[in-house]
Each structure stands twice: as structure tokens, then as C-alpha cells.
Amino acid sequence: MNKKIVGTVIGLGVILAIAAGQSVIEKKQANQVPTVGVMQFMAHPALNQIYQGIRIGLEDNGYRIGRDVKIDFQNAQGDQSNLKTMASRFESEHTAVAVGIATPAAVAIANTIHDRPVVFSASTNPVSAKLVKNYARPGKNVTGVSDQAPLEQQLKMMRTLLPQMQTIGVIYTSSDDSATTEATKFQHLAQQAGLTVKMYSIASSNDLNQTSLQMVAGHNVDAVFVPTDNTIAGAMSTLIKNTDAAKVPVFPTVDTMVKQGGVASESINQKAIGIATGKMVAKILDGAEPATTPVDFMKTGDLIINRAQAEKLGITIPDTLDQRAHYIESIGK
Amino acid sequence: MEIIVSAIGQGLIWATLGVGLFLSFRILNFPDMTVEGTFPLGAAVSVTLITMGMNPLLAALIAAFAGGIAGLVTGLLYTKGKIPILLAGILTMTAIYSINLRIMGQANKSLLGMTTLFNAKWLDFLPTNFPTVLVGLILITLITGGMALFLQTELGQAFIATGDNPAMARSMGINSDAMTTMGLIISNALIAFGGALVAQNNGFADVNMGIGIIVVALASIIIGEVAFSEQMTLGERLMTIVIGSILYRFVLVAVLYAGFNANDLNLFSAVILGLALLLPQLKQKIQLSKVLKNGVAQHGK
Numbered sequence: 001m002n003k004k005i006v007g008t009v010i011g012l013g014v015i016l017a018i019a020a021g022q023s024v025i026e027k028k029q030a031n032q033v034p035t036v037g038v039m040q041f042m043a044h045p046a047l048n049q050i051y052q053g054i055r056i057g058l059e060d061n062g063y064r065i066g067r068d069v070k071i072d073f074q075n076a077q078g079d080q081s082n083l084k085t086m087a088s089r090f091e092s093e094h095t096a097v098a099v100g101i102a103t104p105a106a107v108a109i110a111n112t113i114h115d116r117p118v119v120f121s122a123s124t125n126p127v128s129a130k131l132v133k134n135y136a137r138p139g140k141n142v143t144g145v146s147d148q149a150p151l152e153q154q155l156k157m158m159r160t161l162l163p164q165m166q167t168i169g170v171i172y173t174s175s176d177d178s179a180t181t182e183a184t185k186f187q188h189l190a191q192q193a194g195l196t197v198k199m200y201s202i203a204s205s206n207d208l209n210q211t212s213l214q215m216v217a218g219h220n221v222d223a224v225f226v227p228t229d230n231t232i233a234g235a236m237s238t239l240i241k242n243t244d245a246a247k248v249p250v251f252p253t254v255d256t257m258v259k260q261g262g263v264a265s266e267s268i269n270q271k272a273i274g275i276a277t278g279k280m281v282a283k284i285l286d287g288a289e290p291a292t293t294p295v296d297f298m299k300t301g302d303l304i305i306n307r308a309q310a311e312k313l314g315i316t317i318p319d320t321l322d323q324r325a326h327y328i329e330s331i332g333k
Numbered sequence: 334m335e336i337i338v339s340a341i342g343q344g345l346i347w348a349t350l351g352v353g354l355f356l357s358f359r360i361l362n363f364p365d366m367t368v369e370g371t372f373p374l375g376a377a378v379s380v381t382l383i384t385m386g387m388n389p390l391l392a393a394l395i396a397a398f399a400g401g402i403a404g405l406v407t408g409l410l411y412t413k414g415k416i417p418i419l420l421a422g423i424l425t426m427t428a429i430y431s432i433n434l435r436i437m438g439q440a441n442k443s444l445l446g447m448t449t450l451f452n453a454k455w456l457d458f459l460p461t462n463f464p465t466v467l468v469g470l471i472l473i474t475l476i477t478g479g480m481a482l483f484l485q486t487e488l489g490q491a492f493i494a495t496g497d498n499p500a501m502a503r504s505m506g507i508n509s510d511a512m513t514t515m516g517l518i519i520s521n522a523l524i525a526f527g528g529a530l531v532a533q534n535n536g537f538a539d540v541n542m543g544i545g546i547i548v549v550a551l552a553s554i555i556i557g558e559v560a561f562s563e564q565m566t567l568g569e570r571l572m573t574i575v576i577g578s579i580l581y582r583f584v585l586v587a588v589l590y591a592g593f594n595a596n597d598l599n600l601f602s603a604v605i606l607g608l609a610l611l612l613p614q615l616k617q618k619i620q621l622s623k624v625l626k627n628g629v630a631q632h633g634k
Contacts, residue, residue: 002569004561008576012341019334020460074589080542081549082598084343084535085585091461092335104539107443111536130445175440175540203430 034096035070036281039086039109041102042078044234045256050101050121050274057278063285069096076105083108097281100144102230103129103178110142117290120144121277122270124178124228126295135295143290145277147178149228149253150301151186153266155193157303158251161264161315162223167196169221169248171212171239173231174201182227182253190225205235212239216246226252226262236260249313258304259328263315266301273298302326338462340586344553344579345469346530350546351553351574352476353523359554360496361516366422367407368550369543370429371400371521375528376538377433380442383533389450393529400525401518403429408514426543433540441539449533465534472530476523477571484567492516524550545599552606553578559609581605 038054040047051073055065063069072093074086087108090098097117100106106120107129120131124147132138135146159165168190172183180201187197200215202208208231215221224243226232232239233254240261243250249263258265276296284290305325310317317325350372357365375396382392403425410421434440448454456464483489495502495512502509532538557570557577565573588601 002561002563002565004563005569005572005576008560009572012576012579015337016341016463016466019338020463022334077598078541079545079598080535080539081531081546085339085582085589088336088339088462089589092339104441104537107441107445107537108535110445128443129441130443174434177439177441180440 033068033070034285035072035093036285037072037074037090037093037095037098037109039074039076039083039090039098039100039105041076041083041100041105042230043075044230046228046233046254046270047101047122047230049256049270050277053271053274053276054099054101054121054278054281055274056271057275057280058282059278060275061279061282063282069285080104084112087112097284099277099281103131106131106142106144114141116141117284118142118144119277119281119284119290122147122273124148125181128181129177132295135297137292138295139291141290143280143293143295145273145280145296145298147228147268147270147273148297149182149268150266150298151182151189151253153301154225154251154253155186155189157264157266157321158223158225159193160318160321161310162249165195165222167198167221169198169200169215169224170227171200171202171208171215171224171232172227172229174203176229176231179227179229179232183225186225186227202231205231205238208232208235208238209242212242216243216248219246219248221248224248224250226250226257228253233257233260236262244312247313249309249315255302255304258306258309261309262306263309263313264303264305264321264325267304268298269302304328335462336586336590337583338466340582341579342462342465342469343534344582345466345473345575346534347527347549347582348469348473348553348575348578349476349527349530350524350550351557351578352473352480352571353520353527354547354550355554355571355574356516356520356523358551360493361513362496363418364422364547365407365517365520366419366547367403367425367429367517367521368422368524369546370426370433371403371525371543372528372531372546373433373538373540373543374403374429374436375400375525376532376542377436377442377540378525379529380444380532380538381436383444383447383449384442389448389453389533393450393526393533396529397522397526400528401522403525404517404519404521405514407521408517411517412510412514430540437538437540440541441537443537444533445536449536450530451534469530473575476526477568477575481568481571545602548602548606549581552581552602552609555606555609556580559612562613 040051065071076082076086091112097119098109098113099119099121100109101121103123106123110118110131118141121144123129126132126146131142170183170187172179190197198221200211202211236257252262252265253267255267303325306328378396378399379392383389407421407425410416411418450468451464491507492512495507495509499509553574557573561573584605
């Protein structure tokens with residue numbers, strides 16, 4: 001047998017033996033400053049804001065970052081194979097709390113860390129992702145903040161702005177579970193309200209141009225609804241280019257997507273999700289048990305209106321909405 | 334230390350992919366893109382079956398069977414349909430994407446709270462991350478051992494001959510089409526098995542988990558080749574793939590620990606792989622320049 005191979009195998013074996021020995025001795029050096037591991041599934045505006053919110057939430061609840069708590073931030077860039085490695089990193093660091101932003105990150109952490117608290121942020125359907133058993137009493141070491149959007153409120157707002165609306169196009173990414181769940185939920189709500197709903201799904205951002213063109217061609221739909229969809233959020237300008245050309249208003253669920261050219265949204269403020277998560281992390285650092293900490297939901301949305309976009313599409317904003325709206329004045333960025 | 338153990342465990346699991354791709358990439362000498370579909374296929378099949386209550390090992394074996402069928406499709410497209418191999422693979426891979434969505438009924442299926450090969454009761458005595466190492470070691474030993482034995486049989490030798498020189502193999506009465514198809518079936522069955530293992534280890538299957546997987550599989554083959562550049566027996570070659578897979582995980586961990594932005598991770602993977610591929614050429618170049626220098630010096634005398 002080749003000597004180099006034998007050498008390498010022996011080397012790896014020695015490393016394993018040492019590691020096994022170390023973990024048997026189990027010298028738990030208690031960290032002076034607790035570490036909070038934060039893993040973000042990918043970089044895009046909404047998820048970035050959640051991370052910002054988590055920092056604010058921690059600071060507001062008495063944990064100054066760098067002094068009372070350390071943050072180890074990891075961004076998986078949407079790559080599934082990185083998730084496990086990063087989760088193991090949290091495991092080996094003995095993070096006091098590990099936070100997963102977006103469901104895949106949270107699932108990867110929950111699957112790796114069983115004996116310390118795990119907090120998910122912005123998981124739309126934590127029960128179907130098996131993160132928690134039920135919302136009121138999560139039961140294990142995992143709890144968190146869900147980002148289920150207030151869809152009834154959203155539909156009501158759309159009907160107030162567009163009284164003539166008959167047909168709604170819903171566009172979403174079929175490989176994005178939370179987007180699919182939200183799209184289907186909205187479909188049922190709109191159908192119950194007597195509207196016609198046309199569903200359009202894309203497989204990746206490459207399909208968005210073609211599919212959205214088809215959706216608005218010949219004014220097929222009166223308005224477009226976009227759920228919380230990471231892929232579409234990343235390619236929003238493609239969608240808006242086509243809907244603007246056909247003069248069809250777009251109603252997303254996320255505030256950042258209104259900035260990117262949507263007309264209005266009863267949106268969950270992403271930063272608020274982050275702040276709620278930060279607050280929950282602080283509570284757990286103070287000693288709360290995840291098993292008995294109920295999953296947090298954002299009860300109301302903020303009404304966000306893009307004034308320039310509304311004017312461009314000839315939509316007048318009634319007084320009832322005007323009073324509580326936050327306006328975004330510019331189109332784009 | 335735990336992160337190193339984790340990397341070794343991950344390397345052992347991912348090595349299944351390297352061994353699978355070795356059959357098509359090195360022995361048959363063509364790049365089989367089907368793997369980017371069969372990897373998530375294996376994950377989807379095994380995760381779905383486990384959530385339905387099936388034994389995790391049986392689920393992984395059925396996943397391997399499904400991967401074999403995908404390999405058969407690519408093989409038939411290539412040998413009978415005369416479709417170029419790259420295209421045949423891409424066609425199958427594209428089709429599998431939709432099939433995976435059908436199988437799972439959703440894009441991402443979680444295994445949280447379910448028993449998998451890596452959290453079974455009998456592994457409870459082991460410290461963190463060691464179950465992955467132990468199960469990975471057992472499985473990869475069985476796989477490489479079985480592969481080495483198979484390649485020494487008459488059928489295995491005919492298979493290798495087909496890869497070396499299809500024309501000569503045919504003249505010796507070997508059915509090269511059948512050999513190629515068989516290679517693709519075994520290769521994709523192994524890749525799907527690897528997908529099942531990775532999904533069980535990660536705790537979920539996702540339709541997009543196949544993207545870029547061919548680079549990961551290639552990396553273990555090529556890093557192994559570069560690290561152990563000497564002449565080797567087939568069994569040793571298979572072992573270097575496993576070691577290469579572990580070394581690749583070490584590099585990724587090092588990159589993450591060095592504080593590099595995860596945005597750059599794919600770039601790093603590609604650069605590492607590129608360097609490994611270029612190394613033999615560079616070595617030659619450097620020796621060549623030495624020879625030139627000597628030559629010029631002598632001429633000057």
C-alpha cells in the first residue's frame with residue numbers, strides 16, 4: 001500500500017482520537033461573554049434588515065454587542081451545502097443562542113444543535129418545517145418569530161385602492177416553500193371574496209421575464225400579488241419593467257419590494273421581525289426556556305405606499321388609507 | 334476541534350459522490366451532468382420515504398435505485414439516441430427537477446424529529462459529530478470495497494477497457510454501449526445514495542441542492558489525484574478520492590474560519606479546483622524552464 005495514503009489515514013485517525021479524547025474530558029470553559037450565532041440564508045435586502053433588527057433588539061434589551069454579547073454572523077449565500085458546516089461552527093463555539101434567518105438556515109441549525117437554544121427568524125411555516133410542534137408551546141429547544149403576512153388586510157387594501165379589480169395574478173417561485181404557502185393562502189382568500197385568481201409560478205429568476213410578460217400580456221390581470229418570495233425580491237426590477245409597460249400595479253407583501261417598484265403593501269416590517277427576534281434572544285439569554293416561549297407573530301402590518309408609482313399608474317389614494325400610510329417617494333432603490 | 338471532526342464526517346459522506354463520478358468522469362472519460370439531478374433525487378426520495386415511516390437505510394437504498402434509473406435514461410439517450418453526452422445529462426437533470434418537486438410535493442422537506450442513519454439510538458454513546466464519522470466510514474468502506482472488487486471482475490475489466498479505448502473494446506467483442514450505460518447506472522445510483530446521505534445528515538431535502546454539486550464531486554477526485562500523484566492501484570485510487578473529499582472540506586472550513594465572506598465561497602471552490610487541475614502542467618513548465626536554462630548555459634560555453 002502507498003505510504004503516503006497510509007500516512008494520511010493514520011494522521012486523520014490521530015486527529016479523531018484526540019478530538020474524541022477532548023470531548024470525553026469535556027472541559028467546558030464557560031465563556032465570559034455569551035456568543036450569539038446568526039446564520040442568514042442568503043443576502044438580500046429583506047433578510048439583511050432582519051439581521052439589523054436583531055442587533056437593535058439585543059441592544060434595546062440590555063445586551064450591548066461586543067460588550068455583553070458577541071455575535072458570530074454567517075451568511076450561507078443560498079448554498080445548501082454551506083448550511084451544515086456553518087451550523088457545526090455554532091455547535092463547536094457553544095453558542096448561547098443560535099439564530100437562523102429564513103427557514104432553511106433555521107432547519108439546518110435545529111438539526112445540528114439539540115442541547116442549546118435555537119431561535120428562528122422569518123420562518124413562514126415553522127410547524128410544517130417541523131421546527132416547533134405547536135405555536136403556543138414549542139416543546140423543545142427551538143422557538144422563534146414567524147413572518148406570516150397579514151393577507152386579509154392586504155387583500156382589503158388592494159380592493160380599496162382598485163375598486164374595479166376583477167382578476168388578480170399571483171406570481172411566486174415554486175421552489176420557495178414559504179412563497180408557495182403564502183400564494184396559495186392568498187388565492188383562497190381572493191377566491192372567497194369572489195375574485196378570479198390566476199397563478200403563475202417560476203422555477204428561477206431566469207423565468208421571471210417570460211412568465212411576467214405572459215401574465216400581463218393584453219391586460220390579462222388587473223393587479224399582481226407577490227408573496228414573500230426571496231427569488232422575486234432579488235429580481236424585482238424585471239417584474240416591474242414588464243408590469244409598468246402594461247400599466248398593471250404590483251402589490252408585494254414586503255416593504256422593500258414596494259421600494260423596488262411595488263404600489264402598496266400591508267407589509268410586515270422586516271426590521272420589526274428582526275427586533276422581535278432580538279428581543280426573544282435577549283429573553284432567552286436572561287434565562288427563558290425555548291420550550292415554553294411561544295412563537296411570536298407580527299400582528300399588524302404597516303401600510304407602505306409608493307406614491308410615485310401610484311401616480312404613474314393613475315391610482316388615487318383614498319383618505320381612509322392616506323391617514324395611516326407610510327409613503328415612499330422615489331421609484332426604484 | 335469539533336469543527337474538524339465535523340469536516341471529516343462531512344468529507345466521508347460527500348466522498349460517495351466523488352466515487353460515483355469517478356466511474357463516469359475518469360473511467361468512461363466523460364462529464365455526466367445527470368448528477369446535478371440525481372443528487373437531489375436521492376435526497377427527495379429518501380426524505381419522502383422516511384417521513385412516510387420507512388427505515389432510513391432502506392430509504393437510501395431505494396433512492397440509489399431511483400438514481401440508477403436516471404442514469405439508465407441518460408445512458409439510453411446517449412447510446413441509442415445518439416444525443417451528445419453533455420446534452421443527454423442536462424436533459425435528464427432538467428427533467429428530474431420537476432420530478433423531485435412531484436415526489437416531495439413541496440420544495441423543501443424537513444426531517445426534524447425523524448430517525449435517520451445518523452441519529453439512530455445505537456449511536457447515542459458517541460460524542461457530537463462522531464456518529465457522522467462512524468456511519469460515513471462504514472458506508473464508504475463498503476462502497477469503495479465493493480467497487481474495487483467489482484472492477485476486478487471480468488465485467489469490471491470490460492468496463493474499464495471500454496473507457497480506455499471504445500473501438501478496441503468493441504473489436505474484442507465487448508458491447509461498449511451496454512458498458513457505458515451500466516457505468517452511468519452505477520455512477521448515478523451512487524450519487525443518489527450520496528444525496529440521500531447528505532439529506533439525512535442535513536435534516537432536509539431541497540430541490541435546489543444539486544446546483545454546483547458536480548464541482549464538489551470533481552474536487553474530491555482531483556484533490557486526491559494531486560495530493561497523491563504517484564502510480565496507484567485501483568483500490569488506492571478510490572481511497573484517495575475519499576481523502577480528497579475530506580481535504581476539500583478542510584479547505585472550506587479554513588476559508589470560513591479565515592473570516593472570508595461566504596459570498597466568495599464558490600469562487601474559492603473554483604480556484605482551489607482550478608489550481609489542483611493546473612498543478613501538473615505548472616510542474617512541467619517549471620522543469621521545462623530549468624532545462625532551457627541549462628541548455629542556454631551550455632550553448633554559451
